[in-house]
Amino acid sequence: MQILNDISENLQKGKAKVVKELVQTALNEGIAVKEILGSLLDGMGVIGEKFKNNEVYVPEVLVAARAMNMGTQILKPYLAENGVEAVGRVCIGTVKGDLHDIGKNLVKMMLEGKGLEVIDLGTDVAPEAFVKAAIENDCTIICCSALLTTTMGVMEEVVKAFNEAGIREKVKIMIGGAPITQEFCDKIGADAYTPDAATAADKAVEFCKR
Ligand code: B1M
Numbered sequence: 001m002q003i004l005n006d007i008s009e010n011l012q013k014g015k016a017k018v019v020k021e022l023v024q025t026a027l028n029e030g031i032a033v034k035e036i037l038g039s040l041l042d043g044m045g046v047i048g049e050k051f052k053n054n055e056v057y058v059p060e061v062l063v064a065a066r067a068m069n070m071g072t073q074i075l076k077p078y079l080a081e082n083g084v085e086a087v088g089r090v091c092i093g094t095v096k097g098d099l100h101d102i103g104k105n106l107v108k109m110m111l112e113g114k115g116l117e118v119i120d121l122g123t124d125v126a127p128e129a130f131v132k133a134a135i136e137n138d139c140t141i142i143c144c145s146a147l148l149t150t151t152m153g154v155m156e157e158v159v160k161a162f163n164e165a166g167i168r169e170k171v172k173i174m175i176g177g178a179p180i181t182q183e184f185c186d187k188i189g190a191d192a193y194t195p196d197a198a199t200a201a202d203k204a205v206e207f208c209k210r
Pocket of ligand 1: 044045047048049051058061062065097098100103150176178195
């Protein structure tokens with residue numbers, strides 16, 4: 001579909017306002033939210049490849065990221081699944097040393113779409129800050145995101161910090177982000193790895209229902 005290509009291409013050019021308008025037009029035309037989100041992710045994927053190959057640099061990636069965030073903001077109300085309601089409180093953040101927040105923001109939106117209350121700790125979150133927030137907000141789950149191979153190790157420190165605080169049994173630790181795998185999750189003793197935002201939200205609901 002042409003409009004989906006246009007969304008992807010304008011995202012790659014960092015044209016946030018155009019992306020926002022196109023996303024709204026696509027919604028008005030009745031295109032499925034999943035497909036629209038797919039076109040945004042596709043554009044970000046192209047930028048990611050170019051970034052890896054030194055064809056674009058940090059400023060281009062930043063404007064593309066801004067366009068991605070503006071596009072997903074328009075989709076936010078539609079990411080909720082009709083009739084699905086869950087009760088629970090989740091703390092979410094990107095781990096210490098890591099500033100990537102697009103995936104985290106998507107997970108947050110999907111969790112909210114399921115009716116969960118989400119406390120967003122932002123990026124560069126230290127293990128102790130996850131513990132403090134979980135205690136203060138009486139969270140059922142914490143969600144940690146990491147996009148860098150150099151920061152994914154912080155997730156193990158997060159698990160340790162919850163153990164040391166004596167609240168490991170009370171709080172489920174969910175992890176995700178591009179370099180994370182099920183194997184890594186098992187190794188560090190987290191409760192769940194999910195590869196994408198929608199699966200993360202489903203898993204969180206499952207934990208809250210138990
Ligand atoms: Co960065 N960056 N970046 N970057 N960046 C990557 C991650 C990289 C793979 C690019 C590359 O080389 N191909 C590479 C990492 C390589 C590695 O670690 N092996 C990289 C690098 C190297 C860096 C810097 C070090 C570059 C530099 O400065 N030299 C630097 C680090 C800064 C820091 O964090 N300290 C850096 C900086 C940046 C920007 C600031 C420019 C920007 C971030 C802007 C922002 O987030 N506000 C940026 C971006 C945008 C990217 C790429 C291009 C896109 C990431 C993204 O948003 N993807 C990325 C390349 C790529 O991924 N192809 C790259 C879209 C997003 C929706 O996907 O976050 O994976 P993702 O989330 C998914 C799932 O993973 C999952 O759900 C989401 C959607 O379904 N998920 C979870 C994510 N978190 C979850 C948590 C959960 C569950 C599921 O909890 C339960």
